[in-house]
Amino acid sequence: MSELVWIDGAIIEASRARIDPRDRGFALGDGLYETIRVRNGAPTRVAAHVVRLVRGCALLDFSPPLDPHDFEDTMRRFLQATDTAGDAALRLTLTRGPGPRGLAPPEAPKPTLVMTVAAWTRPAPVAAITAHVARRDETSPLCTIKHTNCLEAILARREAASYGADEAVLLNQQGRVAEATVANLFAVIDGTLTTPPLNEGCLPGVARDEILQRTGAAQRAITQADLARADEIFFSSALGVRSAVAMDGRRLPSRTVAESLLL
């Protein structure tokens, strides 16, 4: 897989690809992204990713530079150009584009659309902790879109690393479970596969939706006490399902549901 980048319609070597330093994605985090699982060289669940991206544009009040129906073809052309034949992780980043100094958006933004592709490997089981450094604000509309303001997640991941763990569970402002750093959380509690409902502050994950449909999992608030007695915990993202082998130092007895999903 060659190191190529798709930027605003051109496919170029990553080392020559150029983002304007005045891009609001760089200067102000004014952007969105999607990470898409590629199988046999083809992007998967494209419609769900594009719907979420377009909803993000609506909330942030700018128009995507492509017609929503053209994203899939564009992704496929990029994957062909990069000789991506097997599994891969395709990332799409969409920002409001360059702007003058300050917070106020330009009147006629020219959004920046970037795609990159990376190797995919099946997510390995991880030890996880409950993050205390940062919380999700379940009252914020930003919880509903996949944006590039990732510092909370980065701090939580750093807190996990300080305990020798690789993933962190983020609580919401009520102290209940929202999600993991870049994944949704599922837990088997009293024999029932459970995930927090969207109003607990989790991202509406594409894989989360698929698991809900396939398993009929319950959408119920999950307290820290629930998590402390769960038989199984796993994290879902578009790139797959990742089991927790331990949560806050407690070994988890089961990985049965996660292993049956094979997303």
Add this chain to the structure above:
Amino acid sequence: MSELVWIDGAIIEASRARIDPRDRGFALGDGLYETIRVRNGAPTRVAAHVVRLVRGCALLDFSPPLDPHDFEDTMRRFLQATDTAGDAALRLTLTRGPGPRGLAPPEAPKPTLVMTVAAWTRPAPVAAITAHVARRDETSPLCTIKHTNCLEAILARREAASYGADEAVLLNQQGRVAEATVANLFAVIDGTLTTPPLNEGCLPGVARDEILQRTGAAQRAITQADLARADEIFFSSALGVRSAVAMDGRRLPSRTVAESLLL
């Protein structure tokens, strides 16, 4: 003033300046910034800005690419190169630099440092509203650093615009006043100049510190009821003091303190 950009030691035309699309500042909002008032071609309050920037690096766990003592010289050389003789706004953006796919930072980050300069004009009085779309999380360490995750502020500014206003006051999770979108808030309440203490979720502003020293303003929690009966409200940033002419539709009777400050 020519359109030049300082990137990682080189001064080049903005239209040719290049950020790597894999830069974590662009991809994940993994960055910090400072906006510095330039007077007579010289940057002001540099030490305070650099201290805050270095504290941000410590929280995010990466090292700045310059020795803290070298920032001022670097700024001065850039301002000379751009023929900045009078007033200006200098912006410094510092990100963790490029990284591979995913949230985990590279083991040896190569941070990206960018400077741009823009015209400065004295901040004009504005109508302001209380934002309801987003709140500050006063329990987050992210409140203490000036980072590039600005979507809350961008949404709040958009909410203000929908009411014909130009600035928004952000509340904290307790529903008390934290700050404005890119400025601290001061209010004259019962005859006392007041600003929220840092633990209410406001940024430790460089101009805020200076105003506290010069005026002896009280640091006290400000409720929405307090704001609704304030005689004067103004917003402070490194670029100056901006009076509120109206707050949530109520005309404010005074601008006396703000006009006496002339920051």
